[in-house]
Amino acid sequence: MRSDGISYCSLFIGVITMSVTKITNKKSKHYNEYRVRAQPRDAAGNTVSLPVKYCKTKTEANKAYQKLMVDFEREATFYKDKNLNLVDSYTAYLESENRAGSWEKRTYNDHLYTLHILEQYLPNIKLKNVDENVMRLFARKLVSDKDLSVAYNTVMSRRFQHLRTYFSRLVGTIYKQNPVPARFISRWFRKGEMSPKKKKYTFSTEQINILKKHIISRINKESPQQVVSLVGVLICLSIGCRPGEVQALKWEDLTVEKTENGSGFNVFCLSDSWNELESKMNGHLKSRMPGQTRNSLPLNPQTVDALRTFQEKQARFLKRYNLPNKGYILLSLRDFKKASEGKVINQKAINEALRKACQVCEINSGELPISIYTCRHSVATLLCAKNINPAIASSRLGNSIEVYLKKYVHPSKDIIADSMNNWLEE
Numbered sequence: 231m232r233s234d235g236i237s238y239c240s241l242f243i244g245v246i247t248m249s250v251t252k253i254t255n256k257k258s259k260h261y262n263e264y265r266v267r268a269q270p271r272d273a274a275g276n277t278v279s280l281p282v283k284y285c286k287t288k289t290e291a292n293k294a295y296q297k298l299m300v301d302f303e304r305e306a307t308f309y310k311d312k313n314l315n316l317v318d319s320y321t322a323y324l325e326s327e328n329r330a331g332s333w334e335k336r337t338y339n340d341h342l343y344t345l346h347i348l349e350q351y352l353p354n355i356k357l358k359n360v361d362e363n364v365m366r367l368f369a370r371k372l373v374s375d376k377d378l379s380v381a382y383n384t385v386m387s388r389r390f391q392h393l394r395t396y397f398s399r400l401v402g403t404i405y406k407q408n409p410v411p412a413r414f415i416s417r418w419f420r421k422g423e424m425s426p427k428k429k430k431y432t433f434s435t436e437q438i439n440i441l442k443k444h445i446i447s448r449i450n451k452e453s454p455q456q457v458v459s460l461v462g463v464l465i466c467l468s469i470g471c472r473p474g475e476v477q478a479l480k481w482e483d484l485t486v487e488k489t490e491n492g493s494g495f496n497v498f499c500l501s502d503s504w505n506e507l508e509s510k511m512n513g514h515l516k517s518r519m520p521g522q523t524r525n526s527l528p529l530n531p532q533t534v535d536a537l538r539t540f541q542e543k544q545a546r547f548l549k550r551y552n553l554p555n556k557g558y559i560l561l562s563l564r565d566f567k568k569a570s571e572g573k574v575i576n577q578k579a580i581n582e583a584l585r586k587a588c589q590v591c592e593i594n595s596g597e598l599p600i601s602i603y604t605c606r607h608s609v610a611t612l613l614c615a616k617n618i619n620p621a622i623a624s625s626r627l628g629n630s631i632e633v634y635l636k637k638y639v640h641p642s643k644d645i646i647a648d649s650m651n652n653w654l655e656e
Contacts, residue, residue, distance in 0.1 A: 470609025610638035
């Protein structure tokens with residue numbers, strides 16, 4: 231027995247270390263239970279620490295160990311054994327990637343939905359029987375049954391992009407080529423079956439100015455807890471950043487970007503983003519390493535003045551109610567518990583504030599939805615309309631040039647009118 235109150239036995243089975251220990255320390259919450267630990271080695275010879283399990287009896291502990299090893303062996307061979315069931319293999323792939331920390335929780339949950347679809351439509355097929363035709367028929371039935379849009383960046387396309395990434399691990403061992411080709415939609419569906427790209431509503435320069443004027447007026451007149459969501463809208467309209475990046479902003483991020491001639495611009499130095507699903511900061515920007523930063527588009531003086539006014543009101547509010555000042559601009563002021571924990575307002579609140587502001591300002595989008603992403607698309611479109619260098623514009627928005635031009639720039643009325651006038655000029 232060890233001095234810490236744990237009796238144990240360790241078995242070395244080939245390259246596997248198995249440990250079943252009985253917890254005898256009465257202060258432990260697992261007192262009188264059996265702890266199961268297995269540390270097999272992977273194909274490269276590295277020790278893998280599997281999740282520790284606790285069981286009431288030694289018999290249960292032995293069974294738990296067996297299950298740990300079965301799961302590990304399945305996970306370790308999902309890319310080698312062509313006789314494995316597709317669902318089992320994909321499950322092992324998900325657990326392997328999740329355990330390795332390859333994905334954020336949102337991404338993992340999205341893959342779980344893909345697994346759910348596989349369980350519905352291809353529950354018993356083996357890997358050796360999967361080919362492109364199987365995937366094509368699966369895709370067409372899925373679209374038909376669930377009335378899904380046939381286009382890229384849709385619910386349907388994400389399922390098969392997941393599967394394409396997964397199958398790429400099996401190319402060279404089980405498959406000669408990926409059962410899900412690169413341009414799977416154009417190969418599996420006729421043009422007449424594809425869904426047109428959904429239109430996005432974008433604000434004009436005039437509409438953005440009207441919204442900003444309305445919001446700044448309210449910030450100057452009303453209490454901070456009443457306008458905190460509108461402050462989020464104002465920032466989104468001004469810099470067009472992702473909602474999570476705006477939610478993560480602190481007052482210290484509002485800084486001056488110096489130019490070579492000694493002048494400067496008021497910008498936000500972005501370094502973090504808010505995880506709406508887990509209600510915490512990510513610790514980094516999207517697809518960036520921790521510590522990497524980028525500057526936003528410049529803010530005009532009126533916007534900066536309004537933000538400073540709100541900052542003063544927020545500070546007085548927090549002091550009045552003895553709440554800690556965590557430095558977040560969009561701190562949740564209507565919920566004292568969240569405010570004390572440093573939690574920021576959610577995207578739903580900013581969306582609702584934007585829609586109400588549009589109603590007051592008589593901005594009608596017709597049947598097209600309006601959200602804080604409308605601000606991002608609008609800013610990107612206006613940058614293009616003002617002939618801002620795409621390399622600079624995309625960098626400030628945090629996108630590649632290709633994504634910026636393909637996804638966020640839209641043929642707005644301003645751009646179309648200017649283009650037609652240029653055409654008519656002699």
